[in-house]
Amino acid sequence: MRYHIKAILWKQIKDTLKNKTILIQFIMFPVMTVIMENAIELQNMPEHFFANLFAIMYVGMAPLTSIAAIIAEEKEKNTLRVLQMSNVKGGEYLLGNLIYIFVICTLGSLVIGLAGGYAGKTLLTFMAIMAAGHLISAVLGAAIGVISKNQMSATSLTVPVMMVFSFLPMLSMFNETIAKVAKVIYSQQLHLLLQDIQHPELSVQCMTVLSVNALVILAIFIFAYRKVFAISR
Amino acid sequence: MAQAITVKDLVHSYGGKQVLRKISIEAGEGQIIGMLGPSGAGKTTLISILTGQLMPTGGICQVFGKDCRHMNGEDYQKLGIMMDSFGLYERMNCFDNLKFYQMLDGKNTDDIDPVLAQVGLSEAKKTLACDLSKGMRNRLAFARAILRRPQLLFLDEPTSGLDPMTTEAIHEMILAQKKKGATVFLTTHNMYEAQKLCDHIVLLNEGEIVESGSPQEICRRYNHQKKIRLHLVSGEDVQLQHDAKAGEKIAAYLASGTLETIHSTEPNLETVFMELTGKGLDK
Numbered sequence: 413m414r415y416h417i418k419a420i421l422w423k424q425i426k427d428t429l430k431n432k433t434i435l436i437q438f439i440m441f442p443v444m445t446v447i448m449e450n451a452i453e454l455q456n457m458p459e460h461f462f463a464n465l466f467a468i469m470y471v472g473m474a475p476l477t478s479i480a481a482i483i484a485e486e487k488e489k490n491t492l493r494v495l496q497m498s499n500v501k502g503g504e505y506l507l508g509n510l511i512y513i514f515v516i517c518t519l520g521s522l523v524i525g526l527a528g529g530y531a532g533k534t535l536l537t538f539m540a541i542m543a544a545g546h547l548i549s550a551v552l553g554a555a556i557g558v559i560s561k562n563q564m565s566a567t568s569l570t571v572p573v574m575m576v577f578s579f580l581p582m583l584s585m586f587n588e589t590i591a592k593v594a595k596v597i598y599s600q601q602l603h604l605l606l607q608d609i610q611h612p613e614l615s616v617q618c619m620t621v622l623s624v625n626a627l628v629i630l631a632i633f634i635f636a637y638r639k640v641f642a643i644s645r
Numbered sequence: 646m647a648q649a650i651t652v653k654d655l656v657h658s659y660g661g662k663q664v665l666r667k668i669s670i671e672a673g674e675g676q677i678i679g680m681l682g683p684s685g686a687g688k689t690t691l692i693s694i695l696t697g698q699l700m701p702t703g704g705i706c707q708v709f710g711k712d713c714r715h716m717n718g719e720d721y722q723k724l725g726i727m728m729d730s731f732g733l734y735e736r737m738n739c740f741d742n743l744k745f746y747q748m749l750d751g752k753n754t755d756d757i758d759p760v761l762a763q764v765g766l767s768e769a770k771k772t773l774a775c776d777l778s779k780g781m782r783n784r785l786a787f788a789r790a791i792l793r794r795p796q797l798l799f800l801d802e803p804t805s806g807l808d809p810m811t812t813e814a815i816h817e818m819i820l821a822q823k824k825k826g827a828t829v830f831l832t833t834h835n836m837y838e839a840q841k842l843c844d845h846i847v848l849l850n851e852g853e854i855v856e857s858g859s860p861q862e863i864c865r866r867y868n869h870q871k872k873i874r875l876h877l878v879s880g881e882d883v884q885l886q887h888d889a890k891a892g893e894k895i896a897a898y899l900a901s902g903t904l905e906t907i908h909s910t911e912p913n914l915e916t917v918f919m920e921l922t923g924k925g926l927d928k
């Protein structure tokens with residue numbers, strides 16, 4: 413078990429360094445935050461404006477699309493089958509990938525947080541909020557990867573899902589109706605937490621939305637995990 | 646002792662379409678067993694079932710006495726599998742592709758260089774899989790299959806589409822595995838390959854076994870003509886009945902120095918397959 417997860421982490425690092433489509437997911441928003449926070453100064457702009465905006469888009473996009481792409485590629489190329497024959501269990505495989513994505517995205521978040529001027533205790537709060545988001549997104553992405561037959565079908569699922577979780581929070585800044593609807597998704601709740609980071613308050617609504625989101629995604633995940641190595645008939 | 650492979654009355658259907666019809670095969674340890682059949686005969690389907698990737702519709706299928714429907718990680722340790730559908734990690738080099746599987750087993754990397762040398766990839770060790778030629782990819786896939794020193798090796802058309810040099814090299818590697826005591830189960834639609842490598846051949850057509858035995862046995866069984874063909878220096882071919890008189894005639898040709906070569910009319914595997922099914926192996 414220890415060997416399996418270690419090997420999967422090693423493989424993922426080797427592979428991702430050469431995988432441009434995934435690499436770009438990891439660094440796009442951190443880089444954009446650094447640029448925007450340093451280049452643009454608007455009047456009346458809330459504190460950490462760009463950092464918060466990009467942070468949430470990062471949460472909704474990077475872990476989700478990258479883990480789904482990784483798993484779908486292994487399904488398409490049948491290397492997943494070879495892993496099964498190497499005695500790797502479905503849970504180990506997913507765990508290895510989740511740890512990997514989580515660590516990378518946490519590093520990316522750190523860049524976003526620092527670029528956005530977060531420091532000390534608020535930086536820790538920021539990182540905690542991001543961690544919750546990455547976890548939910550990564551699990552959702554893993555489920556999509558497992559359900560998909562190949563990379564194409566994974567992309568056709570991740571694009572709409574990612575749009576919902578990364579763009580709705582941004583759009584709700586401009587539109588009241590969207591803001592009301594968006595409240596039911598975890599990324600918007602995390603965005604609200606970020607906007608009020610000096611006095612973060614886990615309201616009943618926030619807790620409910622987060623836990624319902626997490627539970628639904630966990631259910632999808634359990635379904636998916638049983639299907640990682642499903643034998644065809 | 647349990648046979649390496651036991652298949653009895655195995656049937657498989659995709660949807661309503663039956664692609665394996667009551668197949669029975671026994672394979673002892675240390676042999677090379679070949680499934681010879683044209684495209685669509687059901688060769689890949691059979692390998693998929695035997696390696697636990699596909700649930701058969703019915704019948705018995707066992708590997709080392711274990712039902713293929715319930716294979717676990719320990720069972721897979723004894724197997725090496727090479728199939729076209731099994732991809733490589735394209736963005737990793739040859740060495741790392743193998744290192745990954747060694748890491749999964751908690752082993753060090755000492756075995757990798759010798760295996761790469763065996764398959765002739767020592768120089769391409771640091772080449773990314775996506776930059777390999779088709780022949781090199783097959784070699785790497787073969788290397789992966791033998792990395793764990795399997796007792797039983799499944800090879801699905803290991804040389805299809807390869808140049809003669811690489812084909813020959815892969816044949817040598819397969820024979821080397823046999824020498825090490827491994828059992829090999831391979832599929833092919835190339836009768837020369839089957840004839841050259843296999844101790845036991847199963848002719849498969851549309852999901853049915855039409856004949857089986859050693860290559861020589863099969864060919865002798867279908868030697869209805871019992872004739873001897875002489876090729877003369879003049880370029881002419883002469884056919885003789887396979888009887889006592891033939892000896893005198895051959896002696897006469899030899900004495901006159903007009904005989905170039907002597908052939909038997911024993912059929913080859915392809916003509917046997919033709920006779921049994923009315924079609925060739927390439928169709």
Ligand SMILES: Nc1ncnc2c1ncn2[C@@H]1O[C@H](COP(=O)(O)OP(=O)(O)OP(=O)(O)O)[C@@H](O)[C@H]1O
Pocket residue numbers: 659660664682683684685686687688689690691834
């Ligand atoms: N997943 C599938 N769904 C439906 N039919 C299938 C499936 N896989 C194979 N078949 C059918 O089963 C039959 C046997 O296919 P199989 O791939 O086992 O043949 P094969 O002997 O390996 O052929 P080839 O030499 O071309 O590889 C074919 O008629 C094929 O169309």
Ligand SMILES: [Mg+2]
Pocket residue numbers: 688689690801802
């Ligand atoms: Mg096939």
